[in-house]
Amino acid sequence: MSILGTRVLRTEDPRFLTAGGTYVDDVPLAGALHVAFVRSVVAHARLGAIDTEEARAAPGVVAVLTAADVDIPAQAPELPMVTREMARPVLATGVVRFAGEAVAAVVAETAAQAADAAELVGVDYDPLPVVVDLEEAAAGAVLLFPEVGTNVAMRLPFPLSDDLFDGCEVVVDGRFRNQRVAPAPMEPRAAAARWEQGRLTVWSSTQQPHGTAAGLREALGLRPEEVRVIAPDVGGAFGAKDGKYPEDLVVAWLARRLERPVRWRETRSENMLGMGHGRAQLQTVRIGGARDGRILALHIDVLQDCGAYPHIGAFLPFLTRIMAAWVYAIPRVECTSRSVVTNTTSTMAYRGAGRPEATAAVERAVDLFAAEIGMDPAEVRRINLVPVGAFPYTTPTGTVYDSGDYAAALERLIEVCGYAELREEQARRRSAGDAVQMGLGLSVYVEITNGVPGGEYAGLEVRGDGRVVVRSGTSPHGQGHATAWAMLASERLGIPMDSIEVIFNDTDLVRSGVGTFGSRSLQVGGMAVDQAAVAVLDRGRRLLAELLEADPADIVVDPAGARLHVAGTPAAGRSWAELAVAAQERGDPLAVDVDFQPQGATFPFGAHLAVVDVDTETGGVVLRRLVAVDDAGRIVNPLLAEGQRHGGIAQGVAQALLEEVLYDPDGNPVTSTFADYGIISACELPSFELVPMETPTPLNELGVKGIGESGTIGAGPAVQNAVVDALSHLGIRHVDMPATPQRVWTAVREARG
């Protein structure tokens, strides 16, 4: 029986649950110095004198550095279409552009001494006008980089057609704020570095150690063999941990300069200011169609907040754009965007990165359209979904969807949730005039996984003791790759999982790697492991055939015995251990390296339904049910897949109801603790109802797509639509996220006049 598709318990967990993990801050590093960063307390200012004298004299202080002391070049984003003129210095140089930007670094013998001395650094700020609002930033009255002449860092034009909405009986406009949120991993950013015998070793809380190593090499001018990056256990990343933040670079630079180990771990409040934020779009949407429910045209204009220095966030509208046609066969779709800098923390990738924004825009627009023509939102979706026979399907924005059955996902959802009964309950409560009203929200989604081109490395070796060592270029930080990769190898080789060791996250131990982000790992890294196992199996079969003078085609795997034998003659065989020894004796060990290149991106899809109770008197929203049909192709381990769905759904719900990074008009962050930033907890969530569905992709042998981000993509818009639906009888058509009590109450009050 195949192990694939079974609920194998995570092999990682016994250690986490007993001994605990080892995170960067737990890595022993004798004699290490500690770094504390002095951070700007204003959002935009010309930097005057920086007085470091008192700090230098403080107990335990070894060094205090400002921009003038550090010769790391300013970092420009390496992203297509994004300007490189708005580069970020590692320590603020001349101007500070957001509150929290590092201005100086204080190095001391202890963390407490560094924190105390950091308070003694005096910084003169000569205030400049602040721009926080996106539209004001786009207008350009206040420029963050006057020498560039604009705040626009990236622009996606489209040959806008005048006739986009010709022939539409109904045209509806919407303006949606997809608010700024914080990734907020349990483990904040951390780095430790040692320079020893001409070689730099960095322990980094990163989701791409090889990428981190490349970034360090470039910033510090080192050769490849001079840098080793180790990602120990990583306590969450969500797209925002690349290990190449200014602080990371400074820590590594300091280790070399001071010739002593150096370490840094930020506080939670620093994390809320320093780690890249996500989302932060203002969307202007127009949707048009016929009264019979057909959607004929869609235009989305995105104003993307880059924060002070353009990073991946600036590029997100591109992902929104390539997904703008969504799950619908809309004949005419256009998407335009501008990404603008503001005096705020930079935006980066955050779970979903561009696709939750696209879902929210399109799924809200479809509900607006449904409300306008007086049709149930489920029915409008039915009419417009890309039909199952259309795959591979090329969208009007040029994206090719590999496989899917959107209608089946929607119908399954509607059946499982009892849609008709829910609508009846809603009608009853409406006619009774209850203070607490009920809403149903749908979202049907398709998303792109492994959307950034690139493959992944895996090495696999069967050793003389019969044990298998797998080396993977992926960089797990909670996903369970050790379990899944062992399952894949075990499946091919017939070697039990407990004889398979999986090695990740060390650039000395793993030849190359891309990392774990964008829901890519299984379809590239897992496939690499699978293909490596196939190659080793092939070698094993040929070797055994040679030993037994048999035909390699007749050699089969004995799944129970960790051995190969001649088909139909179990006695004629060898254990993997014996084969490995034989192979070693021939000087040709059973070891392979595979660089797997995918045929293309894959497109998971699904449908989510949220049921909410909305208290029209207090504005309070309670999520009662969240039903999710998620189809990410073939599922290797349902337990791991469900874990990904759970976490993603929680974060999607959080965006819909609770989480929002806020600044006051002067650019002061006002949500830098978890008391103010509404990070969600289990208390605010029901038990999710997860419905399985598997439509394999034809693009890889395993048929797998990615599932890391489907939860944030599907759930958020479903919940938001549910809140609006609960209030629709009052004439309310939209409530921005997060649907806070204040926002809901304000909408109700305005609707009731």
Place this chain on the structure above:
Amino acid sequence: MIPAAFEYRRAGSVEDAVAILAEAGDDAKLLAGGHSLLPLMKLRLARPSVLVDIGRIDGLRAIEERGGRLAIGALARHHDLATSALLRDRCPLLAHAAGLVGDPQVRHRGTLGGSVVHADPASDLCAVLRCLDAELVVRGPGGERRLPVADAFRGFLETALDPGEVLVEVLVPMPAAGHGWSYQKFTRRALDWAIVGVAAVVEPADGGIGRAAVGLVSMGPTPLRAAAVEDALRGAPRSAVPAAAELAADGTEPSADIHAEQDFRRHLSRVLTRRALEQALSRC
């Protein structure tokens, strides 16, 4: 999150604590459960030079009935209150509200006395004690004195205790038999402070309302009583509740913050007061 340097002193008794406070001066702070003070220190918003740890003083954690009142030691944990059979029987409002403070970790460390002297207008228990007409027993260099909770809160995070005084006990009059009660805590998340909270005690009389007491959370710089509501309900029929509840925000100046504008807080206080009174009446 490293606090600024401070000196740590452990008090073996209340007298000891009073003596250390006298010696250390105004810059000293008492440490009990630490769940308000320590976060402020870690954010370096509070930087006391001396911390006087009273957490291990014996005899300040009891919850008992004494002379017709409930006597609660200042070091009683929120969890102690929430699970006290005596409180649940005789003063369920206090037990229930204590069970809604923060999260389980907070409730196992945080103390009633700490909540009171921190004097946060967002505190559940401060407003509940206001509603219950509690009295504080404080000890200082001049001996022991009693301070009605009604007079205890002077301003935002400010009490009428002298810096050299230690709160040792909270006395709560026994609510009348047959009273009804409710605590309406409106939050975004389970572990949040109330955006607005309303505590209510109703004593029935002749099929109507004898007297009602209403405490307000987060409706001004201090924990408040909704006097206008109480006046409107004294000796009134049950049907007077909706109109009386409309007076809940009278005279209040709630703050505006990222969770609620001022007018929304006022609105919430009216809705929650009505719901609290209706629930309290349903329990009479």
